[in-house]
Amino acid sequence: MDSFRKIDIDVFDEDVLLETELYDPDPREPSQVLDDAKAKAAAVRSSLSKGDIPGALSAVLDNAPYGPNVDDAKTLTLQTLVTILNSTKSSDVSNIVKSLSQDQQDTLMKYIYKGTAMPGWGDVSGSVLLGWHEKLTEAAGIGCIVRTMTDRRIV
Template sequence: MSDDYAFRKINIDAYDEDTLQDSELFDADPRSAAQALEDAKRVQQEVRQLLGRSDIPSALTSLLANYPFGADHDQAKTQTLSTFILILNSTKSSDVANIVKGLTQQEQDGLMKFVYKGMEKPELLEVNPSVLLTWHEKLTEVAGVGCIVRVMTDRRTI
């Protein structure tokens, strides 16, 4: 790339004092990174116990109750994503629609975040990507496209 295009690498928002920062758009996760990781490990143990009893709806609800978000919670996010994969691997595709129907709107939005995170980082997954598409399809049928819009506009990413 020639020097004629070097100006495109400049972050012009850094020179604008009126630019909104993510921290101004939502409250940060109140937990420290260590506490969020500890919570993610606790939830993973709880989910494993629930999956052992074949209680997939409760396992998913437990995961979606208080997932980590924010820039400094990467380890907790990875731990939570692996817990989500455990749930996916334990779920029959014929049960997905009924499970999704049993979730609240907030839980459906959180589930959609996890589905999109899985699509974003397929190298981290130990699941066939078509499973994510099945969850996305059933979730969209139940929650509508509003779920997609809410997730795409929410700045609290997992």
């Protein structure tokens, strides 16, 4: 009697929108994306030991992993970014955020939202994320939030 509920009607619909049609996939192989994320994590640790927070943040935000089959790289990149956010003095956040490009600001906003969606995850501190969100919104404006919410490339 309830077998009709197991039919995927989207298969029969010509107008269905597939995730692969929303954005171009990451051209790199998943293993290459993970290797790049590991290399970035090492570079970030080196930059943090030298006190170069803006350089570390720029490194992790450039060419962020997105798309399917790269969940390990996404998690590693988020962990690396959280390390940077937690090791930054709150008085320095404004200047650091202003030094980022618009694409980097948008990517940072994506990671902030991803971090706030994961309560109790690792070293994520809600007050740190909200502080960065406040300073980022002041510097980049509400357009940054809109671009983040409408972009289909999820980090």
